[in-house]
Amino acid sequence: MKNLLDRFTSGALSAIGGIGRAVMDLGAHTFKVYNLLVETIRWVVIGPFKKKFVKSDAIFSQMVFTGVESLIIAFFVAMFTGVVIAMQTAPQLATFGGTVYVASLVAVSIARELGPVLTALVVAGRVGSAMTAELGTMKVSEQIEALETIALNPVRFLVVPRFLALCVMLPCLTIIADFAGIIGGFIVGVFSLHISPALYIDVTFRFLTAKDVTTGLVKAFVFAVTIAMIACYKGLNTKGGAEGVGKSTTQSVVISFILIILFDCILTGIFYFTKV
Amino acid sequence: MDDREVIIKAEGIHKAFGENQILNGVDLEIYKGETFVIMGGSGCGKSTFLRHLTGALTPDKGRVSLLGKDLALLKEAEKEDVLKKIGMCFQSSALFDSMTVAGNISLPLREHTKLEGNVIDIVVKMKLELVGLRGFENLMPSQLSGGMKKRVGLARAIVMDPQVIFYDEPTAGLDPIVGGVIDKLILDLSKKLSITSVVVTHDMNSVFRIADRVAMLYKGRVVEVGTANQIKNTENELVRQFITGQPDGPISFMQTGDDYLESLTK
Numbered sequence: 001m002k003n004l005l006d007r008f009t010s011g012a013l014s015a016i017g018g019i020g021r022a023v024m025d026l027g028a029h030t031f032k033v034y035n036l037l038v039e040t041i042r043w044v045v046i047g048p049f050k051k052k053f054v055k056s057d058a059i060f061s062q063m064v065f066t067g068v069e070s071l072i073i074a075f076f077v078a079m080f081t082g083v084v085i086a087m088q089t090a091p092q093l094a095t096f097g098g099t100v101y102v103a104s105l106v107a108v109s110i111a112r113e114l115g116p117v118l119t120a121l122v123v124a125g126r127v128g129s130a131m132t133a134e135l136g137t138m139k140v141s142e143q144i145e146a147l148e149t150i151a152l153n154p155v156r157f158l159v160v161p162r163f164l165a166l167c168v169m170l171p172c173l174t175i176i177a178d179f180a181g182i183i184g185g186f187i188v189g190v191f192s193l194h195i196s197p198a199l200y201i202d203v204t205f206r207f208l209t210a211k212d213v214t215t216g217l218v219k220a221f222v223f224a225v226t227i228a229m230i231a232c233y234k235g236l237n238t239k240g241g242a243e244g245v246g247k248s249t250t251q252s253v254v255i256s257f258i259l260i261i262l263f264d265c266i267l268t269g270i271f272y273f274t275k276v
Numbered sequence: 277m278d279d280r281e282v283i284i285k286a287e288g289i290h291k292a293f294g295e296n297q298i299l300n301g302v303d304l305e306i307y308k309g310e311t312f313v314i315m316g317g318s319g320c321g322k323s324t325f326l327r328h329l330t331g332a333l334t335p336d337k338g339r340v341s342l343l344g345k346d347l348a349l350l351k352e353a354e355k356e357d358v359l360k361k362i363g364m365c366f367q368s369s370a371l372f373d374s375m376t377v378a379g380n381i382s383l384p385l386r387e388h389t390k391l392e393g394n395v396i397d398i399v400v401k402m403k404l405e406l407v408g409l410r411g412f413e414n415l416m417p418s419q420l421s422g423g424m425k426k427r428v429g430l431a432r433a434i435v436m437d438p439q440v441i442f443y444d445e446p447t448a449g450l451d452p453i454v455g456g457v458i459d460k461l462i463l464d465l466s467k468k469l470s471i472t473s474v475v476v477t478h479d480m481n482s483v484f485r486i487a488d489r490v491a492m493l494y495k496g497r498v499v500e501v502g503t504a505n506q507i508k509n510t511e512n513e514l515v516r517q518f519i520t521g522q523p524d525g526p527i528s529f530m531q532t533g534d535d536y537l538e539s540l541t542k
Contacts, residue, residue, distance in 0.1 A: 055386075138372075146370035149330050150384045150432075151359035153352070157387075 033233045036155070037225070040163050040232075043156045058161040066127045066162075067169030071176065073126065074119045078177035081114050082106050082184025090193055099193050103200045104207030106185030111212040115178040117264050120223035123170055124256035128231040131162055132252035135235025136245040144236065154236065163228040170224035171217045178213065215271050222267060223260050230256045280307040283440060283472050288338035289328055291321075298324045300496035301338065311466045311473040313483050316493035317518065317527065322476045323367070323444055325493065329474065330364055330442055331355065343439065360388055363433030367444040369425035371417040371432070377404070378413035381432045388436065403431040407461060423454035430461060434471075441465065443475040447482045459485045480519055484508065492518060494527065 047053040085106050093099050135158060138144050144154050182204060189195045195203075234252035238244045270276075284306040291299040298321040306312045316322045327333040328340050331347035339346050345358055371380050381400045385391055391399070404410045407427040417425060426446065433441055443462065447455035459482050466473050466486075477483060483490060484504055491501040492515050500507065500515050510516060517525030 134374075141373075142366050142368050142370035143372055145327075145332050146364070146366055146372070148332060149359060149362070149364040150387075150436075151356040152383075152387055 029233075032237075033229050036159070036233050036236075037229050039155050040159050040229070043153075043160050044164065047156065047160070054156065054161045054164075058157075059164050062161045062165035063169055065130075066123070066165045067172055070123055070126055070169075070173060074122050074173045074177050075180045077118050077122055078110065078115055078180040079184040081118060082110055082181035082186075083188050084184075085109060085114075085181075086185040086188035086193075090188070100195055100199060100203055102185060102189050102193060103195065103203040106189075107182050107204045107208040108212055110181030110185075111178045111208060111216050113216075113264075113268070115181055116174045116216045116219040116223065117260065119174050119177045120170065120220065120227065120260045121257060123166070123173065124223075124227045124231075124260060125253055127166070128227045128256050129249050129253050131228070131231035132235040132238075133245055133249045135232060136238030136248045139236060139238045140241055140244060159228075159232045159236075162232060163225070166224040166228040167221060170227070171220040174216060174220040175213070178216065211276060215267075215276060219264060219267050222263050226259050226263060227256050230259065280309075282306070283308045283343060284329055284474065285341045286325075286329065286338070287340075289325065289335045289340065290337035291324060291328065291333065291335055298496055299328075299335070302493070302496070302498055304491055304498060304501065306472065306474060307489075308472055309466070309470045310488040311462065311475065311486050313475045313477060313487040313490045314493060315476075315478055315480075315483055315490060315518070317478065320493045321496045322493050326442055326444055326474070326476045330362065331359065360384075360436055361439045363436065363438040363441040365426070365429050365433045365441065365443040365446055367448060369417075369422075369429040371425055371428055373417050375417075376413065377409070377415050377417070377420070377428050380417065380428060381435050384432070384436050399435065400431075403435050404428075406434070406464075407431045408457070423450045423458075426450065426454075426458060427461075430458070434465065437469075438471065440472045440474065443473065443477075445477055445479075446475060447477060447479045452481075455479065455482060456485075462486050480521070494518075 043054075086102050089105055090099055090102050093101055093105070135144075138158075144158075147154050147157060186197070186200055186204075189200045190197050231252050234248040234255070238248040240247075282305045284304075286302055286304045289299050289302040290297075302321075302325055304314075314322050314325065324333065328335055329342060331340075331342065334348045339348065343358055343361060345354070347355055347358060350358065371377075372383070375383065378397070378400050381403055382396045385396045385399060400413065401410055404412065407430055409424060409427055409431070412420070412424070412428075417428070420428065430446070441462075446458050446462065450458065462473055462475065463486055465471050473486075475482075475486065487504040487507075489501065489503050490507040492499050492507070492512075494514055500510060500512050502510070507515060508519070510519075513526050517527050
């Protein structure tokens with residue numbers, strides 16, 4: 001009996017120790033990601049004055065990869081989501097004769113919530129994972145160290161272009177996704193619910209305010225910073241060969257997903273309570 | 277000998293990774309213009325030591341001075357100035373896969389100098405000619421063989437006309453002829469351009485072809501330093517065993533210290 005109790009206490013203690021260590025680890029990683037963000041911003045801000053800014057073609061090629069090449073997937077994800085929202089809500093709205101409000105419901109929910117979030121998730125999966133895998137491979141094959149020995153700071157040379165590209169392109173993609181979602185709702189509204197196109201557009205813009213779109217864009221910007229920082233941090237801290245690259249890439253996507261939803265929740269809360 | 281200018285100085289370098297003590301107080305002086313070889317068995321800490329010399333790692337204890345400056349104490353901008361004067365040739369070549377051969381070699385020039393594009397192209401051609409790969413400018417690193425990658429890595433290391441070049445296992449994994457070519461390149465660079473070369477290797481043929489002076493590392497310590505001839509005729513059993521490659525001697529090839537029987541029956 002005593003033996004059992006001992007084992008229980010030691011088990012409980014080690015569990016508490018485990019939780020403690022996990023919290024400490026989380027704190028340490030958060031601090032390091034924060035440091036990376038500070039250093040990145042420092043390079044973005046002071047870089048241009050020190051004539052050591054990133055070459056524009058590096059930023060441009062990252063923008064093409066991050067933005068232009070994500071366009072089709074972001075467009076279709078948002079459009080089909082618009083279709084789904086319209087189809088799911090039309091019967092409910094029909095019960096009190098408000099089918100026409102499908103238009104405003106789709107527009108507002110896409111602009112405020114689903115446009116930015118879904119686009120960010122798509123980009124985290126497509127672009128964030130690629131960034132981590134690329135930087136991780138560079139790390140394990142000594143390329144990062146090679147950069148440092150030729151006196152090139154990896155944050156300036158690798159992180160800053162990716163960070164800037166995401167910060168510019170994710171909001172752009174979000175606007176396109178908003179548009180795509182509204183088109184999705186429009187297709188259902190016009191062809192299935194038989195709302196006239198003019199009325200659909202009119203109702204959409206009667207309820208959709210600039211604020212809906214701008215809060216969505218604020219979210220998109222925060223998500224872009226999150227994806228870039230997590231992806232680059234995980235990539236630059238990869239250890240242990242091919243397996244390590246795989247592990248970092250998975251972790252990068254998982255952590256980005258969780259943080260996107262978490263920050264979405266926090267930002268929505270802020271907008272909700274401040275009545276923005 | 278001692279009147280020559282010391283260009284790299286390591287004093288009492290200690291380094292541990294977690295529980296694993298890698299370096300146990302390494303002291304070395306490397307003179308300007310010489311080809312200095314650091315040899316030692318796998319895992320003796322020679323690559324780790326080299327990384328301390330280039331500032332990629334900072335020692336737990338002790339100090340490194342490179343070109344008269346302690347990299348650990350410098351601000352970022354000053355450290356960059358020192359780093360621009362050295363070149364490093366990595367064991368795995370460490371070419372940037374996303375750039376062509378020419379892109380790799382010209383990167384330091386494009387980032388650190390104000391040279392015009394056509395001047396950079398000429399410099400790249402000259403460096404590639406030196407390593408015998410002119411005409412390969414537009415290939416990607418994945419299209420090159422191991423030996424060619426090493427040579428491109430070397431071309432990248434010398435593109436800024438450095439004062440010191442560090443080589444990490446330059447001939448490891450290469451066929452004897454390419455190995456010989458690399459050795460000849462190292463010699464040419466040292467003799468013709470009076471560049472200081474620090475070479476980490478365990479390829480004995482290569483050691484005696486290129487070395488002015490040799491240091492042997494064992495278990496994180498320097499066991500002997502001397503000219504190539506002194507090392508060749510050494511009395512030190514450790515060094516003799518290493519040079520001749522005898523399986524029996526003071527160096528055990530077993531990496532673990534514990535008792536075999538005990539670990540089997542544990």
